[in-house]
Amino acid sequence: MLIRRKRGWELAESQATPEEIFRNRRRFMRTAGAGSLLLAGGGLLSACEDMDGANQASAAESDAFAQVADDPSYELYPLDRNSRYQAERDITERELAGTYTNFYEFGSSKNIWQKAQDMPIRPWSLRIEGEVEEPFDIDIDDLLARMPLEERIYRLRCVEAWSMVIPWSGFQLSHLLDLARPTSNARYIRFTTLEDSEVMPGQRAGWYPWPYIEGLTMEEAANELAFMGTGIYGAPLPKQNGAPLRLVVPWKYGFKSIKSVVSIAFTRERPVSFWEEIAGNEYGFWANVNPEVAHPRWSQAEERVIGSDEKVPTELYNGYGEYVAELYADMDQDERLYR
Ligand SMILES: Nc1nc2c(c(=O)[nH]1)N[C@H]1C(S)=C(S)[C@@H](COP(=O)(O)O)O[C@H]1N2
Numbered sequence: 001m002l003i004r005r006k007r008g009w010e011l012a013e014s015q016a017t018p019e020e021i022f023r024n025r026r027r028f029m030r031t032a033g034a035g036s037l038l039l040a041g042g043g044l045l046s047a048c049e050d051m052d053g054a055n056q057a058s059a060a061e062s063d064a065f066a067q068v069a070d071d072p073s074y075e076l077y078p079l080d081r082n083s084r085y086q087a088e089r090d091i092t093e094r095e096l097a098g099t100y101t102n103f104y105e106f107g108s109s110k111n112i113w114q115k116a117q118d119m120p121i122r123p124w125s126l127r128i129e130g131e132v133e134e135p136f137d138i139d140i141d142d143l144l145a146r147m148p149l150e151e152r153i154y155r156l157r158c159v160e161a162w163s164m165v166i167p168w169s170g171f172q173l174s175h176l177l178d179l180a181r182p183t184s185n186a187r188y189i190r191f192t193t194l195e196d197s198e199v200m201p202g203q204r205a206g207w208y209p210w211p212y213i214e215g216l217t218m219e220e221a222a223n224e225l226a227f228m229g230t231g232i233y234g235a236p237l238p239k240q241n242g243a244p245l246r247l248v249v250p251w252k253y254g255f256k257s258i259k260s261v262v263s264i265a266f267t268r269e270r271p272v273s274f275w276e277e278i279a280g281n282e283y284g285f286w287a288n289v290n291p292e293v294a295h296p297r298w299s300q301a302e303e304r305v306i307g308s309d310e311k312v313p314t315e316l317y318n319g320y321g322e323y324v325a326e327l328y329a330d331m332d333q334d335e336r337l338y339r
């Protein structure tokens with residue numbers, strides 16, 4: 001695949017991805033003393049160039065889904081589709097959804113699917129902890145056997161202003177809340193991704209606050225849209241899409257939908273998420289899709305539909321307002337930036 005690399009100083013601000021800003025900021029701090037800004041930002045990809053990658057991936061044959069057939073849960077799929085959740089847009093081509101992925105543990109480009117194939121996903125244990133009656137660990141295949149599995153079509157809107165439509169398999173998060181038995185002290189949930197720098201090369205980059213963490217309020221987690229993904233396109237999740245278990249919260253920017261979850265902790269305090277820790281003014285806790293609140297460096301008014309040449313207007317709550325708007329009715333105006 002031919003990807004033209006720009007120098008950091010050629011990047012238009014509006015094209016920079018989250019990681020570039022953070023890296024440039026750190027590099028700037030490191031190099032400012034030496035007075036050499038020319039050292040900053042070699043070999044960075046712009047969001048635009050990633051798009052070229054996506055278009056090429058659609059044409060290319062790839063094995064991005066090959067390992068899925070070896071997954072021990074393979075026979076569970078496909079699941080019955082729940083017709084309550086429709087996207088009103090074409091489903092994204094499977095090959096694109098499996099090759100144009102954000103998973104910083106494996107690198108900051110979109111095309112990390114090969115690297116992700118090294119991640120071990122069995123045995124896989126999910127830890128339930130914090131403000132619960134009794135902490136416990138549950139094996140992923142036991143969990144799959146106990147949850148009511150279904151398929152739902154959701155739109156996915158990345159904070160980088162692109163979108164997809166994906167048929168997810170999995171179960172409503174509320175069923176896992178019932179199993180976890182949180183106490184009345186629980187106000188938030190903190191989700192944590194696997195930490196294993198042996199197989200996740202991105203985690204060797206010390207400038208990130210690993211492991212990846214995300215959070216929801218209890219009310220958000222109990223909402224019917226909050227979903228735990230275990231598969232896509234009628235088969236188990238490919239590793240690059242967050243196997244064997246990931247969050248899917250379609251009314252929030254994509255970074256909230258944390259991949260490859262190993263722990264769910266119920267907390268009294270609001271967790272600080274990975275991107276919030278890196279740049280809280282750009283990637284806040286709420287991160288509800290809102291076309292009227294621009295990212296500090298680019299507009300959120302429109303989105304590129306991956307796999308087409310289309311740009312479409314972005315909708316408040318990614319079009320899921322009828323389900324979730326009431327969650328935010330009393331929200332403090334100071335938090336508007338993150339809505
Ligand atoms: N652990 C982890 N989860 C993650 C990410 C990540 O880098 N690491 N990227 C997020 C972002 S920015 C997006 S847009 C979605 C992308 O999901 P997909 O690649 O399955 O489409 O995953 C989210 N979950």
Ligand SMILES: [Mo]
Binds near residue numbers: 102157158254255
């Ligand atoms: Mo994203």
